[in-house]
Amino acid sequence: MSSFWSRLWKVTLSSAFALSASVLVVLALVQSVTPAHAQSSTDPQWNVMLTGSELRLCSSMNSDYCSSTDWINANEMRTARLFQLTDVRRREALRRAVWPRERDEVREELSVVLEEMVDFFARGVVPEYRLVERFRSRAYLDLLMRLSEAEYDRVLDNLEMPRLEGLDEHVNLAANADYSAEFVTRFVAMAEDQQQRNGREGKPLILVVTAGERDTFRSVDSHVAAFKQAGADAVWLPADVAVRAAREANECRALESYRRQLSGNYDRDRVHPSRHAEQLAYCSNVAQAEQLIQQASAVFFTGGSAQRLFRALQGSAELALLQTRFSEGKLAVGGAGAGAQAMVATNMLTNGHSRDAIRNGAFAATAPMPGCDLDNTCPRGLNPNSLTYEPLGGFGMLRNLIVDTDVSHRGRQGRLLRLAASTNAPLAIGLDRDTAMLMNSASGAFELIGQDGALFLEGAQGNDSMLAATFHYLRSGSMGRIESGRLHTAVLAAQQPQRLESITTRFLGDTGVYDNLDSVCRGSQQLRLLQETFVLQMLASEDSEIERTAGRCQVTNGVIGVAIQAP
Known part of the structure; x- marks a missing residue:
């Protein structure tokens, strides 16, 4: 073993040994974590859902997300912009x-x-x-x-043409090609449980917040329709950066101008006149937000930009009321993609590529716009790939951790490692695409559902050229409990073997770690990947727990490290 990896092993192995006594306390966990639908004294009462990517809802406007399209009628449904x-x-x-x-x-x-x-x-x-x-x-x-x-x-x-009146977007959850329909159904079940705990009858009300998206009108119809189809009442909470700025300036009539300035969003009043009117009424009626939030059993934040979500809601009356109802146990929350990243209390990740993060570090700065290098709009010292974060955090629902999304498919392990080390975060969670994590924020219990899994990083540390942490990788069906900023217990669910169709060793922005993780679970129990001047290594030891499944396995108490090699 090279001197570098010897040092990495010594740095991280002590924390892995410290965890061994608590990880995989199976009997205790099984007694305290039961399936989400169970109604008993041991029901975990999920109140948070985090999804590792934006919901891809099968609809007449998004037929690519459907397993079948014969139900779509272009004469009766809105099928395209x-x-x-x-x-x-x-x-x-x-x-x-x-x-x-x-x-x-x-x-x-x-x-x-x-x-x-x-x-x-x-x-x-x-x-x-x-x-x-x-x-x-x-x-x-x-x-x-x-x-x-x-x-x-x-x-x-x-x-873009104005939306044609009379043609609406239709959602078909039964024809969804991935797990998004299951996530919608499970979130509605969470809202129903919350409704019962609040002592209310009837369908639960779910508020849909699209404030993280550049065009906050575009995905409203599909999300509202999906939650309604799954059995809830659902309405749009029209908050966004334009509304906030217009309210503060007492200029709600200038909403369109604020959209252009703050979101780079044009002509929405012309294209979506009814949604514009709805948002205008919301902007002018401050009490409407309080009424909606008080009535709601759950709130779901769609994807887009965590930075934009922060600017729209941080310090607002809406967020203060959401936080109060959540802390009182009266509200369930969900976030997809950037919406999941925004659930944290501090150090919300807002941008970055693993290559740039490992080489140049993390910046507590406003996230640069995509392509800002082409029109010279990047903030000083940053580029479109710079790793940025908001030290004030997001919505404050989850403490002592940071969250990243679409980690395995987009090779974001490096940026997650760098941010965790730079901010001394005790725990960093990286969710995979088409995967959701159900949580009880009070007990720390969680369950993974969907296609893939989640990466947990603990005790990350490093310097300008080296990063290391203890890691755990759990897949769908696995359960656990987070306590004091670490994975306290875990039960690894049995997995079906997977046949990988294509494999790459590129791990900077690509699927190299995801494709080769199985190496940690067999033979020498280590993975070593090289790309450009970067080297990544993952190691298992006698202290690791492994669920050996062909294709992609599960590991607890492993060690991960990334370094920049001398040229």
């Missing part, structure tokens, strides 16, 4: 008032492209999938790569 390539809409998308002068060359090139698209489509109205497909064609791919995300979104916003 529609765009107009008329002279008026193209002029609006390219007007100088919203394009900086230094981007004139790109703007002029884009003007030519949009004129060519008019001839190509030979019609004034184009569905979204066809317009995006054309933008991504070989003819325009170079231009697309030079557009920042904000510029691309600005163009689509201004080209």
Whole structure:
């Protein structure tokens, strides 16, 4: 073993031994953690759901998320966003008032492209999938790569047609292709349990908060419809950064202007007039938020940007009331993707790529916009891949830990390690895509459901060139309890063997760790991956507990380390 890995082993092995007496106390855990649907004195009473990715709800607008589409009727349902390539809409998308002068060359090139698209489509109205497909064609791919995300979104916003009245988005949970439908159903069950504990009858009310999304109108219909289809009442809580700024300035009539300034979001009043009117009424009626929150049994935060969620709600009257009702045991909460990251009390992760995080560290700063390097809008000293976090935290529901999402599929182990070490976080949890974690915030009990699992990092530490921690990787069906910032107990659920279709060893922003984790569970019980000047190693020992399943196994009390090698 190299001197580096010898030092890593000594640094982390002591914490792994300290955990051995408590991890996998199976009998005690089984007595205290029962399935979520059980109604007994040992019911864990889940009050938090964290999902490792945004919900991918099968609907007439999102047929890619459906296992079957024969139920979709384009004459009776809203099936796509529609765009107009008329002279008026193209002029609006390219007007100088919203394009900086230094981007004139790109703007002029884009003007030519949009004129060519008019001839190509030979019609004034184009569905979204066809317009995006054309933008991504070989003819325009170079231009697309030079557009920042904000510029691309600005163009689509201004080209979008108003929503057609009478055609609504339809959700079909029974046809969902992944576990999102199960997550919706389980969250409604949590809301029903909460409703009973609150002494109320009838369907529970779930509030849907889309404040983390750039376009806070876009996913409202699908989420509200999904929760209703699963048996709850559901309404939209129209809070977002524009509402907050407009209220503080006493300028609710200027909502559209605030959307442009704060979210880079254009023409929503034209495209979604009914949603705009609803949000305008909410902005003007401060008491409406209190009424809705007092009536609710659960609140669900959709994905988008944790930074945007923070700016929309931190320090607001809405969040204060949500926190009060949650702490009193009167409210269940759920978060998807960025919504899950925002549940923490301190050090909320807001941005970053593992490569940049390992090399350059973590910054307590505002998250840079995607593509900010293309239009020179990055904050000083940061780039689109910089690891940033909000030290004040998010919503405060979960203490003594930080949360990251989509970890295995997007190779985020490095950024999670770096943030945990930089902030001295006792526990960091990285959730996988299409996976949810049900929790009882008071007892620390949890259960994993869905497709994959969760990575737990404890006692992370490091320096400019090395990071290390004790790790546990648990998969769907496994249960446990978190106490004092560590995994106190765990029961590893038996898993079906998996046949991996494709495997990579790239672990910086890719699935290398996820694809090769099984190496830790057999043979030499160690995994070593190299990419560029970075090396990652994961080790098991006699103190580790392993559930050996072909494909992807489970491990407790392992050691993980990442280092930058000398060139």
